[in-house]
Amino acid sequence: MPAPTKETFARLARLVAIDAADERPTKDITEVFTGRTLATIPVGTADDARAAVERARVAQRLWARRSPAQRAEVFFRYHDMILAHRDALMDMAQAETGKSRASALEEVLDIAMTSRYYARTGPKALKSRKVPGMIPGATKTQVHFQPKGVVGVISPWNYPMTLAVSDAVAALMAGNGVVLKPDSQTPYCALACVELLYRAGLPRDLFAVVPGPGSVVGTALVESTDYLMFTGSTATGKHLAEQAGRRLIGYSAELGGKNPMIVTAGADLGKVAEAATRACFSNSGQLCISIERIYVDQAVADEFTRVLGKRVQAMTLGAGYAFGIEMGSMISKSQLETVTHHVEDAVAKGATVVAGGKARPDLGPLFFEPTLLTGVTEEMECAAGETFGPLVSIYPVTDVEEAIARANDTDYGLNASVWAGSYAEGEAIARRLRAGTVNVDEGYAPAWGSTAAPMGGMGDSGVGRRHGADGLLKYTEPQTVATQRVTGMAGPAWMPPKVWAKALPVAIKTLSYLPGR
DSSP states (O other): OOOOOHHHHHHHHTTSSSOTTSOOOEEEEEOTTTOOEEEEEEOOOHHHHHHHHHHHHHHHHHHHHSOHHHHHHHHHHHHHHHHHTHHHHHHHHHHHHOOOHHHHHHHHHHHHHHHHHHHHHHHHHTSOEEEOOSSTTTEEEEEEEEEOSEEEEEOOSSSTTHHHHHHHHHHHHTTOEEEEEOOTTOHHHHHHHHHHHHHTTOOGGGEEEOOSOIIIIIHHHHHHOSEEEEESOHHHHHHHHHHHHHHTOEEEEEOOOOEEEEEOTTSOHHHHHHHHHHHHHGGGGOOTTSEEEEEEETTTHHHHHHHHHHHHHTOOBOOOSSTTOSBOOOSOHHHHHHHHHHHHHHHHTTOEEEEOOSBOTTTOTTOBOOEEEESOOTTSHHHHSOOOSSEEEEEEESSHHHHHHHHTOSSOOSEEEEEOSSHHHHHHHHTTSOOSEEEESSSSHHHHHOTTSOBOOSGGGEESOBSHHHHHHTTEEEEEEEEEOSSOTTOOTTSOHHHHHHHHHHHHHHHTTSTTO
């Protein structure tokens, strides 16, 4: 299959929320596999972002009047359209990121699953609910969920479809408008998904896409929207949190990770090795929740290193728009340079390369082999710093206690993987790890794909959660409406104040025994 056509790029470019009549600079968009230019994209300004926010505000007022069930109809249709157009979407994801076909499919499936989940559960989660009032029979108390208004979404290049659109689906389902700033390297991935949302019935002004530099468009969004959702580096996430804090707007972020895997002596080493190719090297390791540290019981460490090394050496690496290639390209020269530097630094300081270890310019300008290291020590940059590439280190440990301690010895806390002799043992280890998601007998997909469960990080890995009810209700403002009936808070007119004052403590104590109090 070829890359998307020029006609496809031209059609999608018309969806950008920028006045096409203006003369403005454009940015080249390249096919990562080859480096050839595929299209250009107009570069947005702060004024473009603010104008898109104002248009979204107008559209949001009408959208919020629709019932959650009516909004859900759009996302049921969107679910079906995403699956029907999956091949074209995968082509675009591969063209702009260089990832393998299987990694591109992950994005498509995630968008479909998230859309279906919120279409099914959103109406119930957003329904006004009655809660116990202060005085039963006299106080009627209800909780309503009002949308925030306009949500700004700043999405990254590594999963440029799912991290642009899945977060937006929840915000839209909650009744908000959305203005999205996609990463400058992957704007057409977002546009391809948004085009289908428009075709599913979403008002165009309600969800706007404004490409441009983060320092310009991103700053304008945090200065003009009512809530900010960000996925990206920890350093940028902290900066945006400061900006959001100054305006007292809500903020959620999934940030970096240095994710561990624990392998006990009782684990099936062949099974672990096979799964590790996905856990460590999906999207060429350019995944916030991929594994970069493996702690193995020293009783099986040598055998595990041999088995995993052999499997990594056998991985297929290459460019292509078809299934069968296990790992694709890096996305940029800077990412390639980071991985190269981390490997060279580790080897210079005494680490051993078990598999991979070098760039592959014969395959394309940005390819690097899936790489496995042993003998990594604390002074090496890849020991604690996030590589965000196809580089993984193996560390022998004396027992499970040491494995848990070392896995938790990090400022990050995003994802972890556990492999043990039984599910029960793996789950017991998982509960002791400081990570937002932990997968037993897999790397990252089960926890990520469980859309009913919250997903996010601890520590420097982020704030807030996506998925589940948490991922929907964070885009709302809970409002309590309490109606006092029968008698006012001063008591019945016929009851003396002293008698009422004595009766209140007795009533409060009695109420504590009632269900739901």
